[in-house]
Amino acid sequence: MTRSIRIALAQLNPVLGDIAGNADKVRRARVAAAADGADIVLFSELFIIGYPPEDLVLKPALQADARAAIEALALETVSGPGLLIGTPWVEDGKLFNAMAYLDGGAVKAVRFKVDLPNYGVFDEKRVFVPGPMPGPIDVRGVRIGVPICEDIWKSDVVECLSETGAEILLVPNGSPFEMSKEETRLNIAVARVVESGLPLAYLNQLGGQDELVFDGASFVLNSDRSLALQMPAWEEAITVTQWHERASGWVCEAGARAVLPDGLEAVYRAMMLGLGDYVRKNRFPGVVLGLSGGIDSALTAAVAVDALGADRVRCVMMPSRYTSQDSLDDAAGVAQMLATQLDSVAIEDAVAAFGSMLSPIFAGRASDTTEENIQSRIRGVTLMAISNKFGPMVLTTGNKSEMSVGYATLYGDMCGGYNVLKDLYKMQVFALSRWRNAHRPPGALGPAGPVMPVRVIDKPPSAELRANQKDEDSLPPYPVLDDILECLVEGEMPVEDIIRRGHDLATIRRVEHLLSIAEYKRRQAPPGVKLTRRNFGRDRRYPITNAFRDAT
Numbered sequence: 001m002t003r004s005i006r007i008a009l010a011q012l013n014p015v016l017g018d019i020a021g022n023a024d025k026v027r028r029a030r031v032a033a034a035a036d037g038a039d040i041v042l043f044s045e046l047f048i049i050g051y052p053p054e055d056l057v058l059k060p061a062l063q064a065d066a067r068a069a070i071e072a073l074a075l076e077t078v079s080g081p082g083l084l085i086g087t088p089w090v091e092d093g094k095l096f097n098a099m100a101y102l103d104g105g106a107v108k109a110v111r112f113k114v115d116l117p118n119y120g121v122f123d124e125k126r127v128f129v130p131g132p133m134p135g136p137i138d139v140r141g142v143r144i145g146v147p148i149c150e151d152i153w154k155s156d157v158v159e160c161l162s163e164t165g166a167e168i169l170l171v172p173n174g175s176p177f178e179m180s181k182e183e184t185r186l187n188i189a190v191a192r193v194v195e196s197g198l199p200l201a202y203l204n205q206l207g208g209q210d211e212l213v214f215d216g217a218s219f220v221l222n223s224d225r226s227l228a229l230q231m232p233a234w235e236e237a238i239t240v241t242q243w244h245e246r247a248s249g250w251v252c253e254a255g256a257r258a259v260l261p262d263g264l265e266a267v268y269r270a271m272m273l274g275l276g277d278y279v280r281k282n283r284f285p286g287v288v289l290g291l292s293g294g295i296d297s298a299l300t301a302a303v304a305v306d307a308l309g310a311d312r313v314r315c316v317m318m319p320s321r322y323t324s325q326d327s328l329d330d331a332a333g334v335a336q337m338l339a340t341q342l343d344s345v346a347i348e349d350a351v352a353a354f355g356s357m358l359s360p361i362f363a364g365r366a367s368d369t370t371e372e373n374i375q376s377r378i379r380g381v382t383l384m385a386i387s388n389k390f391g392p393m394v395l396t397t398g399n400k401s402e403m404s405v406g407y408a409t410l411y412g413d414m415c416g417g418y419n420v421l422k423d424l425y426k427m428q429v430f431a432l433s434r435w436r437n438a439h440r441p442p443g444a445l446g447p448a449g450p451v452m453p454v455r456v457i458d459k460p461p462s463a464e465l466r467a468n469q470k471d472e473d474s475l476p477p478y479p480v481l482d483d484i485l486e487c488l489v490e491g492e493m494p495v496e497d498i499i500r501r502g503h504d505l506a507t508i509r510r511v512e513h514l515l516s517i518a519e520y521k522r523r524q525a526p527p528g529v530k531l532t533r534r535n536f537g538r539d540r541r542y543p544i545t546n547a548f549r550d551a552t
Contacts, residue, residue: 003245005142007170008033008041008081011216011237013207015281016050017062023048023069029238030081036240038081039140044172044205045113045149046086046097051174051205052212057088057127063095074102082108082139084146086172094129099146099172101137109137113148114157121176121212121530121538122150133157136166142243142250145198149173152192152200162196168243168250169200176212177270178533182233182260185217190225199223199243199250206236208277211527211537213270217260220252229255234269235443264435267428267531268303272444274529275420276307279393286312288386289395290379290413291334291342293317293327295456297397298334299433300420302451304395306444310340314392317344318379320351322467326459333453338446343386350378372465376412384415393417396526401426403525403536404485405511406518407475414525422528423535425482426461433457476507484511490534495550512550520544 010029014022026043033041045051048066056062070087077083082103089098089110097113112131116124134157136143145166151157152171161169169192175185185202193200199222206216217233220241229252231237242253261269279287287304291297297315304313317331335342354374362370383394394416398408400423408414421429434457437450460470461478475481484503487493488511498508522536523544534540 005140005243006038006240007201007243008038008238008240009201009203009218010041010043011203011206011218011231013236014047014050016053016209017056019049019065019069022050023073026073026085032238033240034080038240040082040084042170042172042203043085044203045174048085048087055127063088063090070100071107074107075105077102078105084170096131097124097128097148099148111137111146113151115150115154117150133160135164136161143167145169147171149175153188155195158192158196162198166198169198171200171202173202173204175204176530177215179267179531182217189221193221193223193225197223199252208274211530213274213529222251223249228252230257232258233260234273264432265441268432268436269441270531271303271420271529272307275303275418278418279308284393286392287395288314288316288383288392289397290383291315291317291331293330294461295429295433296399296421298452298456299429300395300397301334301338302436302446303420305338305340305446309445310338313340315340315342316383317342318347318382320347320375322465330453330456337451345382347375347378351375373409373412375465376409380412380415395420397421399424399426399429401478401482401485403522404489405475405514406521408521410521410524416526419526419528423531425485426478427482430457481511484508488512488515490532516546
């Protein structure tokens with residue numbers, strides 16, 4: 001008689017540290033999967049506590065609560081589907097990143113992650129002990145291999161599972177989004193399928209966690225490398241897959257193949273989910289931001305409205321003597337298009353008060369960036385006052401180009417709790433703004449039409465902190481700046497290689513110098529969703545005190 005098994009893939013959004021809430025998600029998913037005849041439900045890496053837990057997982061109380069939750073869930077599996085669920089697990093005094101198999105009212109088996117990543121955003125060797133090479137788990141008569149996330153990025157764990165009799169690979173993941181990563185994941189999975197000759201189900205976490213956002217996009221590959229199933233990105237889903245044993249091995253029946261968004265849509269949806277979950281999971285009632293009439297604050301406001309709804313987004317125009325009528329009109333236009341509240345708080349009286357207060361100390365000194373920064377800091381204080389009084393979190397609006405070269409004011413435009421654009425270069429901000437004006441992504445709560453006047457995109461960027469100011473007065477043109485920064489930040493390219501791309505040495509050295517001396521500012525910047533291969537923070541950890549420069 002041909003064997004078969006129904007495996008549910010639960011692509012869900014856990015809340016880190018909310019063990020009871022995550023356990024309830026497990027129960028609801030199990031009920032839904034049972035209604036569709038599932039034999040087993042697979043959850044993502046460390047699902048019971050959320051991922052990545054960082055040093056929180058070292059707390060004995062959390063370890064004990066997670067263990068108790070797993071054992072309570074196990075008791076509920078006397079009938080119905082079994083569970084394969086990620087959890088921290090202490091054994092012989094060692095802490096492991098584990099998957100527990102719960103069935104028949106008990107914890108039937110536990111498997112540990114072997115290859116602990118310790119690069120980029122990952123720091124698992126700090127908190128976990130690597131497990132021994134695993135063997136398969138007998139799941140209702142089928143030998144299931146459970147390599148955990150990084151365990152499939154090299155061949156040894158899957159090779160061990162294949163040699164010890166695994167018939168199907170179920171891979172729980174906590175793989176954060178970055179641009180074009182879907183292809184990388186698929187290529188890694190294909191390589192393991194080819195080497196082992198085994199079919200593979202790749203289940204990924206969904207949701208935002210601090211600077212990381214997880215896109216889901218789970219999939220199943222048969223042993224012939226064909227795509228049997230593609231789950232959606234950016235939304236929760238529970239899919240029950242049907243498997244049959246054939247002469248050639250196990251085969252997953254063809255299922256739905258969601259079309260995955262790519263390019264600008266994927267980036268925009270990552271920003272929406274990252275911000276939305278940061279606000280929801282930290283229980284802020286909404287957000288407040290300075291709306292200047294410029295493109296950065298306009299795009300930030302659009303993402304916020306799309307993620308949270310217009311009623312949870314408050315915009316504030318804070319004009320000074322240097323604010324143009326175009327900026328006033330454009331800020332009003334953005335607020336009107338987004339149907340969000342726009343307050344106006346003029347800062348000129350405060351600027352004058354600071355000027356009077358500091359005039360004895362500044363006597364004999366010409367005005368310079370000091371007075372410009374005072375304006376920015378007054379705006380930061382104003383937004384924080386509104387946040388303190390009414391409760392919304394302040395969004396900052398600086399982009400990666402500005403953060404790279406220090407074109408941002410500490411305790412001014414860097415003042416806030418979260419930065420939507422933190423990992424976007426300026427040219428990407430332009431491209432995303434044009435894209436959003438022409439498209440409304442699925443799940444967006446904002447308008448179907450444009451979200452900002454075209455002039456906001458087309459006019460030359462300016463901080464408007466002095467008369468007739470333009471960004472390019474202080475910085476290279478953004479196409480030049482962004483290309484040099486991508487070479488230095490994303491590629492760590494030597495200066496001589498950047499010159500070969502057509503940039504002059506003086507500009508490269510200037511940008512490299514600005515990048516190096518702005519590290520102290522970036523250390524004090526609020527978090528923002530990771531979008532590129534190397535974001536400032538988890539991915540790129542540079543010393544503040546640093547005298548090295550490329551000598552080319």
